[in-house]
Structure formats: C-alpha cells, structure tokens
Amino acid sequence: MTAFKRKRINITCKHIATSILLIFVLFLVNAQNAYAHFTHFEPRIIHVSEKHGGLELLLRMPLPLLLLDKTWRGSDSLQSIPFTYQKKTGEDTQYIVDVSAIEEHFSAFSQLVTDNYSLTHTNRPPSELIVTDIHIFNSDQRKPFSSLEHAEHSFIGGNIVVDADASNLFESSIDVRLLAPTATFDGRYNIDSELGVHLNAIEKLANIVQVHSQQGTSNTYSSIGPLHLSFEPEPDPLGAFINHLGNGVLHILIGLDHVLFVLLIALASTSWLQTLKRATAFTIGHSVTLAMGLYGLTPAGTWFIPAVEILIALTILYAAIAVVTKHQEIFGYMAISFVGLIHGFGFSFILNELVSEAGGLNVLDLIAFNLGIEFGQLIIYGVFAILLLINRRFDPLQRLQLNKWLPFAAILLSVFWVYERSVQLLT
Secondary structure, three states, rough: OOOHHHHHHHHHHHHHHHHHHHHHHHHHHHHHHHHOOOOOOOEEEEEEOOOOOEEEEEEEEEEEHHHOOOOOOOOHHOOOOOOEEEEEEEOOOEEEEEEHHHOOOHHEEEHHHHOOEEEEEEEOOEEEHHHEEEEEEEHHHOOOOHHHHOOOOOOOOOOOEEEEEEEEEHHHHEEEEHHHHHHHHOOOEEEEEEOOOOOHHHEEEEEEEEEOOOOEEEEEEEEEEOOOOOOOOOOHHHHHHHHHHHHHHHHHOHHHHHHHHHHHHHHHHHHHHHHHHHHHHHHHHHHHHHHHOOOOOOOOOHHHHHHHHHHHHHHHHHHHHHHOOHHHHHHHHHHHHHHHHHHHOOOHHHHHHHHHOOOOOHHHHHHHHHHHHHHHHHHHHHHHHHHHHHHHHHHHOOOOOHHHHHHHHHHHHHHHHHHHHHHHHHO
C-alpha cells in the first residue's frame, strides 16, 4: 500500500471518528431534554380476537394521535384540526371535539382510522378494516381496557358515543371497534401504523397488542413509538420472551440518565472484567427494586416517584464528581448495587404503566426485561469502548479528551436534572 493510500485511509477514518463523536456529543446534549420516568406513557392498546367470521380489533389510543396530521405545527399556530372547533378561554385557545361533525361525517372520520392502520397476513394482501363503533372519553376518566372483557364494555352505549367530559381534544382518548371480515387466525399477522411519527410525543406512546385465541389463551406483545408488531394466534412463549428482552434493551437506551451512569461506571473502571463486575452489581440492585415496584411493595404517595427521580440524578452527580476527583473507592460493588436499587425504581415506574394496561406480567417476562437492560448496558459499554479507542488512536481527536469532559458534562446535566425534578416535586 502506497503512502498516499495510507494517508487517504487515515483521513477517512478520522472523518468517520469525528462524525461518531459529534453524534455522541449531540446525544449527550439532548439528554437535558430527557423525560423523567414520572412523565407518563400514553397507552395504545389493541385486542385481536376471531369473531363474526373474521378478526375483530378493539383499539384504544389518544385522540390527538388520530387527528393531528403531518402539517401540525403546535397549539400556538391556531391551525384547524379536523372534527374540532376552537374555543377561546381567557388567553388560551382550546380545541373542542365536534360531536355533530363526527356524527354527520362518520365515514370520513372512520377513514382516518382505516387509512392509518394495516393488518397484513404474511402470505396475503392487507385485510380490509371496517370501523363499526367508537367511544370518545376523557383520558383521566378512562376505564380499564386491559382485558378483552373490559374492552368490550367500552362499546355498550352505541355506535358513536362521546362522553360529556370529553370536550378538550388534548385531554381525550378514543376506543374503536374494527372488523377485518376476510381475515382468519391461520398464521402470522403484522399490524402497523405510522400515526404520530412526526410528533415529539411519539416516544411516549406505549403499544400493547393482546391476541386472544378461541381456546381462551392470550399472548401479549408490546413496543414503544410507531406501531410495527407481528403476532400469531397461538401463544408463543419464546416470542414473548424476546419481545420483553427487546423492551428492556430499548428502555435503558432511551433512559438517558441511566445511560450516563453506565458511562461513568465505564470511565471509572480499569479493565473489561471490572466493568462487567460493576455492571452485574448494578443489575442485581435494580432487579430487586424493579420487582418490588411491579408487585406494589413501594410507598403509594404521589411524592415517591419524583423523589426517586431526584435521587437518580443525585447518583449521577455523585459518580461524576468521583470520576473527576479520582475517588475510585466509591465505585465498590456494594455502592453500585445500592445505586442500582434506586435506578430500579425508575425502571419499574415505566414498566408498571405497561403492565397495568397489559393486564399483568409473569416472572419469565420480568427476567427477560431485566436481561434486556443488562444487554443494553453491554451495548453502551461496547460503543463507548470503541469511541475511547478512536479518541486515543487519532491525534487530532485526542485534544477532545473524551474521558475528561464527559464527567464534567455529567455534572452539569445532573445538576440541571436535580433542579428540574425538584421543581416538579414541589409543584
């Protein structure tokens, strides 16, 4: 290889490394906008069962998810939203659900649903979906939808039901009964929806799909964000295990406060073996309190969740200061296990919401979720190790001193989080 080629390869590698580090920096900067765990998920729940010679889907979702299209620029824009009208209240403008418009143009309203959801058999074209019933209600007053029986109760009142307290669009949800008359339970199906991909809140949307067989068994699938799930009519324990495993990985990757603590563990470690031991200690700690949170063995006061969130931010501040001052002794296995106990409550808050909407979680699912968190940590360690290696190998990048500015960034972010979460606790 000529010197010229080696130089070009070296320059290319530097550009790639710089790009990766820039993405990493932007990732950390974005961490200041991380949602606290007590910012609730909005549920999108779908029950699938075989009825009337086809498949029936009972769907629950936030009403704005259905009505806000890709042109939506926010409430301040005062732009029109279909099937609503604007009402001035003091200095604010509310979007009010227009019941008469829904009743008069029910076919157009129904088409918003059928245009944005698809049910596809692996070996056949998409199944036709028909909306037969809707129920719009105040999200704060929603009744259980966690079982097929509960979901059926939502449609007792008639084809088009809009509760009196479901006037404000942004405080309303909708239940929809859909029929797929040509579909049968004879193989794997995919259910997909791109609704809300343009909205910032899409990552706070929890998808839960329950599939009910004629034998009385059910299978639960879940994800976060846009809806893209595959399911089969018969229970699939391995598929359910993999699904919860993936949710555990996803949860720690989108929990930027947890990511930051994991990175500080990596910075404070002197070898891969020590990193893995510390990661295991962290996992043992959070596994205990994750299970406690799920089984209701925690304080029930409204103060508890935000108080834990403040403690999580303080653990990051504690670890970052220890890295800067080189007090490695505080990263002992017992100390990290204790920190894991605190972070475990944070994990449980989100999983608890999913479980309450899904109707339960067995021990195997809990183990899968925990393993997913562990795998997520390993992914973070692997990516971070590569970044550190690149940082040390290329001379121009050494001036970035990733291992030095990261803990300082963590101190600033954790102080911001402590302040932000304390304000939320006090208000």
